[in-house]
Amino acid sequence: MKNLLVMKFGGTSMGSAERIKTASKLAHEQLEQRPVVVVVSAMSKITDLLLDTLRRAEGGDSEAVEANLRQLAERHLLAAGELLSGPALDECVNAIEDLVAEFSRIVNGVRLLAEGPPRAIDEAVAIGEQLSALLMAAHLQKKGVRAKAVNAREVIVTDAVFGNATPLMGPTTEKAARVLRPLVNEGVLPVVTGFNGATPDGRPTTLGRGGSDFSASILSAALDAEELWIWTDVDGIMTADPRIVPDPAVLDEVTYREAAELAYNGAKVLHPRTLAPLVERQIPVWSKNSFAPEKPGTKIVPEVKTPPGPRAVTSMAKVALISMEPASAEISGTRLMGRALDALSSTSAELLAITSSSYRQSFCFLVRKEELSRAVEALESSLSLELAHGYLKPIDVDDNVGLLAVVGEGMRGAPGLAGRIFTAISREKVNIIAIAQGSSELTIAIVVAREGLDKAVRAIHSECKMGELARRH
Ligand code: ASP
Ligand code: MG
Secondary structure (H helix, E strand, O other), X not given: OOOOEEEEEOOHHHOOHHHHHHHHHHHHHHXXXXXXXXXXXXXXXXXXXXXXXXXXXXXXXXXXXXXXXXXXXXXHHHHHHHHOOHHHHHHHHHHHHHHHHHHHHHHHHHHHHOOOOHHHHHHHHOHHHXXXXXXXXXXXXXXXXXXXXXXXXXXXXEOOOOOOOOEOHHHHHHHHHHHHHHHHHOOOEEXXXXXXXXXXXXXXXXXXXXXXXXXXXXHHHHOOOOEEEEEEOOOOOEOOOOOOOOOOOEOOEEEHHHHHHHHHOOOOOOOHHHOHHHHOOOOOEEEEEOOOOOOOOEXXXXXXXXXXXXXXXXXXXXXXXXXXXXXXXXXXXXXXXXXXXXXXXXXXXXXXXXXXXXXXXXXXXXXXXXXXXXXXXXXXXXXXXHHHOOOEOOOEEEEEEEEEEEEOOOHHHOOOHHHHHHHHHHHOOOOEEEEEOOOOOOEEEEEEEHHHHHHHHHHHHHHOOHHHHHHHO
């Protein structure tokens, strides 16, 4: 659709009546110039609250469940009271109460079963976005905009991997044409729930935590949007985390690949899967700050004009390294690794890095700390015979590590760069535990001792002059 703009507002940009007013104003301004589709996250911390409620229900903690339900209702009723008045307020209050009742019905089921089936959980957590979409649409209507809240269940079609579903782009494109396009053509502003979808047979799914960015990019591709603007609470994609580095800068442009690598390696500004649907149609994305909308933000595009080289450094502190080693050289490390990967793929644990040494055929996997116990359990159970018979040394876990990643297009072509990076880290006396350059030429991932992680990030940021280079452009 020519000149369609998709705008996505994250949790902090929807976090209160005040924030919803700002978001609505930003959308309204654009709507006066071109067609717009809005995608919203739940109000900040609401998804956590919903998940906590479901967990408490599983554990039978009725008191905590009741307190959470009250908090859920109060937060949205308070915002509605500040945004609306008269019959519009009454209508919105009823709709909020209905959604809270729906959530509470699922929570009750979970409490009775003492277990939350994944699809029930997905149906329940998606209610956070329904509540925020409702508030924003109602507020826009009050401002005279023909806005309509749309549940993405009616539009985004996914596979049945509950909690981390993947869109089926063909059926999604058809549904977007049927459900959203007519609204847009009539001048209506759809306010679509982020984060959720449904299987082809209509079972509710979600796209993984932080998945509203992904929803917005899926819809941008399905509707062939001209641009996607992602509104957050930071100025854009930065050369490093400002909580770690004293002088980071906002990058004015990055490539899809750089943005994806940064997101996969711990930069929180974008959901890692966001870029994939946009590549084919080359739809540009802006990462912008709704708390400072006058700032330009970062533009994410297929190619950039900036010279190649390291542009940003990210880090992840909550990771652990799982090391495995055959007990003797006669045992095939390759086969063991194959078995290990098989076991890991049966859990949903994501491998952040894999390294191996051919000499002792040992290998290690880096995983998120929250996924560690699941990963180790899967490995130990599927390799229990090898462990029992002593073919495999006991699996070793080191959770005193951190991952950092240096990212930039064309880095591989820069001679001596890896050496400079390692020297900068060693100068700080930080122990390098593993290195994974992988096959992507734009990332060097380094596992270091946890206590040296921040120091190493600062050392690399300054050695590569990332802040200065970004400011110069
Ligand atoms: N509300 C969901 C979450 O917190 C999705 C999102 O905000 O992107 O994970
Ligand atoms: Mg987010």
